[in-house]
Amino acid sequence: MFEQQFLVFKEVAETKNITLAAKKLHMSQPSISLQIQNLENQYGARFFDRTNKGVSLTRAGEVFYENVRQVLDILNNAQQQVSELAEEQRGLICLGATLTIGEYILPNILAYLYHERPDLDFKAKIANTESIAQDVLEKRIHIGLIEGPVPKHKELVVESFWQDELVVVVPNFHPWASRNSITLMDLLKEPLVTREVGSGTRKVMEMALKERGLDPSQLNVTMELGSTQAIKQVVAAGLGITIISSFTVHRECEQRIFKALKIQDSPVYRDLSILTLVQTNQTKDERYLINLLHDRKLLSDILSRDYCSAEPEP
The missing domain is CATH 1.10.10.10 (Winged helix-like DNA-binding domain superfamily/Winged helix DNA-binding domain)
Structure with a gap:
């Protein structure tokens, strides 16, 4: 009581x-x-x-x-x-992740761990950065994986584990599809489809444009959508272009549905970060996951795998 x-x-x-x-x-x-x-x-x-x-x-x-x-x-x-x-206790890791990480990065990590650590169970929450940070602070989850601006709090430890590039994405039939890069001024000419105001991707995009001398209000934003998948479908239909995480369109670019273009002379990167508490006793399984995230070579290999099309093991 x-x-x-x-x-x-x-x-x-x-x-x-x-x-x-x-x-x-x-x-x-x-x-x-x-x-x-x-x-x-x-x-x-x-x-x-x-x-x-x-x-x-x-x-x-x-x-x-x-x-x-x-x-x-x-x-x-x-x-x-x-x-x-506890004897014969299966390991359990409670973690949270923001949308891009939760949909496009975490599944590969979990697929790898399913084979390497079958003794581990996971409970994962997908939410925005603010919600994940609050859950870490209140110890509802012990590890948070977030993208974009990091909340400042004296009780939070923030460690970058990967850099994600934001790229300009156009459908493969777009006139720009023959190019590899565009200028910032080119962006003003096209209808732009973006995430909603307040999303991590939107904040990073707007901050990056301001740092490069371009006022985000000059963009021709014609649609604001609440999910990455919805944006991809709209762009694929030729209703606009977008600025989005390279992770989210890797497969579609290989399938020649999209073309990803870099921003000339000013590539836009954002840190993907691990959130933990300053004062907490992590379990050995939680430390195992955090060490994996910091192993850049191994993580790069895990993220490059296509688990969806992999043949089942005999």
Whole structure:
């Protein structure tokens, strides 16, 4: 019971808002308020100052918060250590990934591990960068794989494990398909299909264009779509061009459906990064995965394989 109360207290302290904490914990607001009140009665102290804008920690609340964090960390570490010692316990890695990594990179990694480490199980969540970072902070997942701008937080460790190039993609029947590169000014002439505002790919694209002296508002954006697959289908139909991860169109370029063009003199790269917590005890299986991601030669080989068309082993 006390662990649940501590989790509620920690969420309210970090969100500074009871309604938001209730939403994140999938609990009712009255239930959250009652648990906070019970804690304050139990310890004989007021932990929060309440205003119309939310709540803030009192001095007693700040002291209690630091101790609650330590207690929850100890309990979490104990659970991990006991799980590792359990006989015949299969390894389980809980991780999260952003869209491009989750759809085009993670499947190859999991296919490789399926053969190399059949003793491992995985639970993977695909979501945006903000959601993955929050899950790492709240220890719902222990490893996050993200693309694009990295959230800054004192409790997060960010390690780059790959560089992904953004390329201009046109259908193979487009006049530009005979070229290997284009200029930034060329982009202004064509209808552009992009991800929605707020997506990692969109943010990286706009930042890169600004750094190269081009205002993104000058682009002729005719469609904004919420998935990479939808963008690819629209471009394949000849309804526009796009700027997208080279990973996502590798197969279509080999099949001569698309042509990927570099941006002349100004190639656009973005880091793919691993998110972990500063203070956490990783299991041996989690360390195995992180070491694999840092082995550039092995990872390059894994990502170059076509597991979809591979012949099944006898």
